[in-house]
Amino acid sequence: MGIVVFPGSNCDRDMLHVLSDVFKFDAKLFWHQDRLPKNLDAVVLPGGFTYGDRLRAGVIASHSPIISDIKKMAEKGLPVLGVCNGFQILVETGILPGVLLKNDSLQFMCKWTELIVKNNKTPFTNKLKMNQRIAIPIANGEGRYYVDNKTLESLKKNNQIVFQYTEKINGSSDRIAGVCNKEKNVVGMMPHPERASEQLINPKNSGTTSKIFESLMISIGAA
Amino acid sequence: MSLLVQEKEFLQKKIGRKANPTELQIVAAQWSEHCSYKSSKMHLKMLPKQGKKVISEKGLDSGVLDVGDGYVVTVHIESHNHPSAVDPYGGAATGVGGIIRDILSAGTRPIAILDSLRFGNISKDPYAKWLFKNAVRGIADYGNCLGIPTIGGEVEFDNCYKKYALVDVAAIGFGKKNRLIKNNAANGDLVVLIGGLTGRDGIGGSQFASDILQEENRSAVQIPDPFIEKLIIEAILEARNQNCIKAMKDLGGGGLACAISETADTLSVGIQVDVNKIHKREDGLSPAELMTSESQERMLIITDKKKITKLKKICKKFGVPCSVIGHVKKDKMIQVRDNKNKIALLPANVVANAPLLDRHASIPKYLKKIQKEPKIKSPQNLTKILLRMLSNPNLASKTWVYSQYDHEVGIRTVVKPGHDAAVLRLDNKKFLALKIDGNPKHCYVDPKQGAIGCFEEACRNVVCTGATPIGMIDHLQFGNPEDPEIFWTFKKSLEGISDYAKHLKIPCVGGKVSFYNETDNGPIKPTPIIGVLGLIDHAPLVSQKIMKNDLLLIVGQTKNELGGSEYYEYIHGVVGGTCPSVDFIASKLNMKSVLTCIKRGLVNASHDCSNGGLAVAVSELCIKNKIGCSVLIDKIPCKSLALDRILFSESHSRYLLVVTKKNLNTVCNLLSKNNVQFGVIGTFNGSDITFRKKAKIIVNLSVDKGRKNWLRSLEALVSNG
Numbered sequence: 034m035g036i037v038v039f040p041g042s043n044c045d046r047d048m049l050h051v052l053s054d055v056f057k058f059d060a061k062l063f064w065h066q067d068r069l070p071k072n073l074d075a076v077v078l079p080g081g082f083t084y085g086d087r088l089r090a091g092v093i094a095s096h097s098p099i100i101s102d103i104k105k106m107a108e109k110g111l112p113v114l115g116v117c118n119g120f121q122i123l124v125e126t127g128i129l130p131g132v133l134l135k136n137d138s139l140q141f142m143c144k145w146t147e148l149i150v151k152n153n154k155t156p157f158t159n160k161l162k163m164n165q166r167i168a169i170p171i172a173n174g175e176g177r178y179y180v181d182n183k184t185l186e187s188l189k190k191n192n193q194i195v196f197q198y199t200e201k202i203n204g205s206s207d208r209i210a211g212v213c214n215k216e217k218n219v220v221g222m223m224p225h226p227e228r229a230s231e232q233l234i235n236p237k238n239s240g241t242t243s244k245i246f247e248s249l250m251i252s253i254g255a256a
Numbered sequence: 257m258s259l260l261v262q263e264k265e266f267l268q269k270k271i272g273r274k275a276n277p278t279e280l281q282i283v284a285a286q287w288s289e290h291c292s293y294k295s296s297k298m299h300l301k302m303l304p305k306q307g308k309k310v311i312s313e314k315g316l317d318s319g320v321l322d323v324g325d326g327y328v329v330t331v332h333i334e335s336h337n338h339p340s341a342v343d344p345y346g347g348a349a350t351g352v353g354g355i356i357r358d359i360l361s362a363g364t365r366p367i368a369i370l371d372s373l374r375f376g377n378i379s380k381d382p383y384a385k386w387l388f389k390n391a392v393r394g395i396a397d398y399g400n401c402l403g404i405p406t407i408g409g410e411v412e413f414d415n416c417y418k419k420y421a422l423v424d425v426a427a428i429g430f431g432k433k434n435r436l437i438k439n440n441a442a443n444g445d446l447v448v449l450i451g452g453l454t455g456r457d458g459i460g461g462s463q464f465a466s467d468i469l470q471e472e473n474r475s476a477v478q479i480p481d482p483f484i485e486k487l488i489i490e491a492i493l494e495a496r497n498q499n500c501i502k503a504m505k506d507l508g509g510g511g512l513a514c515a516i517s518e519t520a521d522t523l524s525v526g527i528q529v530d531v532n533k534i535h536k537r538e539d540g541l542s543p544a545e546l547m548t549s550e551s552q553e554r555m556l557i558i559t560d561k562k563k564i565t566k567l568k569k570i571c572k573k574f575g576v577p578c579s580v581i582g583h584v585k586k587d588k589m590i591q592v593r594d595n596k597n598k599i600a601l602l603p604a605n606v607v608a609n610a611p612l613l614d615r616h617a618s619i620p621k622y623l624k625k626i627q628k629e630p631k632i633k634s635p636q637n638l639t640k641i642l643l644r645m646l647s648n649p650n651l652a653s654k655t656w657v658y659s660q661y662d663h664e665v666g667i668r669t670v671v672k673p674g675h676d677a678a679v680l681r682l683d684n685k686k687f688l689a690l691k692i693d694g695n696p697k698h699c700y701v702d703p704k705q706g707a708i709g710c711f712e713e714a715c716r717n718v719v720c721t722g723a724t725p726i727g728m729i730d731h732l733q734f735g736n737p738e739d740p741e742i743f744w745t746f747k748k749s750l751e752g753i754s755d756y757a758k759h760l761k762i763p764c765v766g767g768k769v770s771f772y773n774e775t776d777n778g779p780i781k782p783t784p785i786i787g788v789l790g791l792i793d794h795a796p797l798v799s800q801k802i803m804k805n806d807l808l809l810i811v812g813q814t815k816n817e818l819g820g821s822e823y824y825e826y827i828h829g830v831v832g833g834t835c836p837s838v839d840f841i842a843s844k845l846n847m848k849s850v851l852t853c854i855k856r857g858l859v860n861a862s863h864d865c866s867n868g869g870l871a872v873a874v875s876e877l878c879i880k881n882k883i884g885c886s887v888l889i890d891k892i893p894c895k896s897l898a899l900d901r902i903l904f905s906e907s908h909s910r911y912l913l914v915v916t917k918k919n920l921n922t923v924c925n926l927l928s929k930n931n932v933q934f935g936v937i938g939t940f941n942g943s944d945i946t947f948r949k950k951a952k953i954i955v956n957l958s959v960d961k962g963r964k965n966w967l968r969s970l971e972a973l974v975s976n977g
């Protein structure tokens with residue numbers, strides 16, 4: 034399991050802790066100028082402020098050398114997860130559809146919220162039930178997922194909406210919190226599963242959110 | 257240039273000649289009040305600094321506490337008041353940056369930020385609103401980008417901060433004890449400057465901060481760049497892991513001039529630098545500008561010659577500029593060169609140690625007048641008053657503020673913002689509780705008791721999470737120290753803090769003094785801020801949901817102490833009266849007993865009773881848990897007091913405890929055995945907050961209505977205009 038670290042990533046060590054200490058994956062950090070080894074089972078792009086969010090969140094990191102390796106993994110059908118800034122990067126690379134705009138509050142928002150599972154056929158949701166609710170926090174300034182109506186229709190048709198918010202939180206199209214590619218192996222989400230998978234730090238119930246990582250275990254044949 | 261005539265003479269005598277202009281600039285930066293503590297240093301000695309858990313080693317810019325199992329916590333506090341009053345966004349952001357580098361320079365990773373913010377009356381003053389909004393955004397943008405959670409703090413509005421702002425930021429670090437930077441240097445070691453480019457921003461910043469704020473001096477305000485700070489953090493921690501750092505110092509107030517003179521003096525060595533080697537933002541900077549620029553995101557590192565290649569490689573990996581600007585010598589002199597030209601040559605100990613001042617102090621004339629108890633007409637409808645109190649921006653929910661801060665990153669935040677104190681988990685399975693508190697309204701009425709009160713309040717907040725206080729930090733903010741009346745308030749506050757620290761055996765592990773907090777509108781009220789760190793060995797008290805029929809206890813006595821209270825000032829518009837004072841014996845007893853109850857698992861939730869008094873504290877519990885509570889005033893321990901006084905007095909040493917019926921007897925027995933004053937005052941039930949005197953209903957407020965006012969009032973104030 035690989036976790037990619039860009040200049041300005043700041044959830045990389047959190048993700049490493051959750052993957053290796055909580056879920057016992059064999060996880061490792063990779064600097065953005067390194068190559069990813071060929072035998073990786075999955076890769077995660079963590080949250081943060083790559084390049085200080087300059088120009089537009091995620092856009093500079095989407096030109097890092099390591100992106101070509103991530104693209105190859107995506108094409109091979111291996112599980113790829115982008116969280117928060119990682120999602121923004123995946124959108125900027127074109128691997129995932131849509132864009133992420135400033136929240137309609139025009140503010141950075143750090144808040145615990147709830148998601149509804151809309152697709153449980155991805156490598157990160159296969160242990161969740163359809164329409165199940167999970168407690169999770171968001172922390173972003175540019176988290177408003179936007180697609181035009183035509184794209185939204187195609188996302189719905191292809192089952193690419195993975196998570197929706199239960200509340201109108203930031204003005205996202207169709208309250209979308211996370212999407213996947215057509216092949217369903219690449220998932221991007223704005224909320225932070227790594228901040229919600231241990232009961233100690235989850236004010237609600239970490240059991241359901243943990244299923245995101247438990248799903249990954251099944252997907253790579255570790256469970 | 258801010259050197260006084262007598263300071264120039266002192267310097268001339270010390271070095272045996274007239275100093276040249278560049279030398280004078282260097283000395284002026286270092287001898288500014290901001291860098292030298294010349295007015296306060298001789299008094300600060302009264303603070304107790306030693307303790308079982310305190311690690312004090314030379315050259316550390318932050319306090320270090322041993323939290324066991326080979327781990328340490330570092331802590332420091334600073335303000336950025338003048339810059340924030342001119343440029344709230346940049347001033348607040350760079351305030352965060354500076355304190356983070358202090359934590360980093362000990363060799364520990366910054367893991368949390370707390371901020372304490374004060375502005376004018378935002379209900380009426382659009383300028384105060386502008387300062388408030390932008391200071392919050394500045395802190396948010398900087399801290400969020402670094403990935404360091406902002407987990408707590410306080411916000412207060414008071415007319416004394418008109419056209420001004422107090423922006424205090426505290427930071428916490430965590431690391432392994434054996435990785436602390438040892439701070440030593442030997443002849444021939446290299447002096448390396450890493451981080452941002454040096455430019456013209458912040459020139460004379462430390463002197464700007466050491467004078468009354470009369471005109472906007474934007475060039476004295478530094479420009480923030482959190483992205484490079486993030487890269488510096490990672491580069492330095494990697495350099496630390498590879499043993500590339502012998503000594504390290506943040507470049508803050510006074511820039512390179514202060515960093516090298518303080519480092520050389522502390523390590524008893526000489527340092528020679530060549531300003532030509534500094535990486536710059538622009539050409540044409542004079543040597544004096546280069547030495548005193550306060551451009552942000554820069555660190556000074558002393559490294560062994562053998563390690564320089566490794567250090568450069570690390571910096572290159574992270575894209576952090578890095579220049580070898582000089583070397584360590586034996587001569588204990590500061591030598592500045594521009595290529596071959598000698599620009600300055602001064603003894604380090606002279607530059608680093610400004611002549612101290614013993615300022616005159618005299619009791620302020622205003623005190624006698626305002627300590628008389630004002631005549632207040634008790635209002636008829638106390639329900640209405642409670643509702644107004646809950647919408648008071650000083651008491652209302654601060655969700656609008658902390659929801660802009662990433663308080664989850666780092667995945668340590670167990671007790672989140674919006675509670676008494678924040679709690680972080682540490683890698684050794686222990687927990688750290690943190691809170692900072694200030695109370696200028698109390699301190700204005702009684703500087704000594706007010707300061708002790710802030711300290712006790714911070715302790716109470718930490719205790720409410722089940723933590724034992726292990727250390728404190730103080731930030732003492734006052735007006736012009738040359739005014740004997742202001743200096744008196746400083747000395748009294750410091751005395752109070754020292755007395756209480758000694759009584760409770762809580763060492764002071766860091767602090768800062770900030771004077772000259774004045775504008776044309778006059779000086780601020782005395783504003784000491786106290787931060788307390790508490791350690792929890794096993795599990796913190798994470799407040800559980802309050803259930804129907806749970807019982808409410810109050811520990812501590814409610815006294816006729818409404819001077820400087822929110823009730824007097826916000827509702828009645830009067831300043832003065834008797835401010836709450838701390839009874840040291842009751843304070844310790846109540847604290848110990850509450851901690852015992854919490855540690856034994858007998859308490860389901862606890863809450864500190866402070867600003868706004870008992871009625872507000874009970875309402876907060878009800879609002880957060882969406883449940884009503886019926887309180888019997890007759891059960892509240894107090895000497896015969898008017899009803900409004902019982903509800904809104906801000907007496908210290910009081911705690912609210914929520915216990916189940918099952919645990920009630922055990923808790924009562926324990927408190928009685930310890931001779932603690934307490935009362936079982938209420939039962940949670942229904943959807944109204946009611947206070948009764950015998951059968952008579954005094955207050956009856958629906959939780960829902962209270963909640964709406966409490967939750968929305970601050971946000972409504974900010975978003976309207």
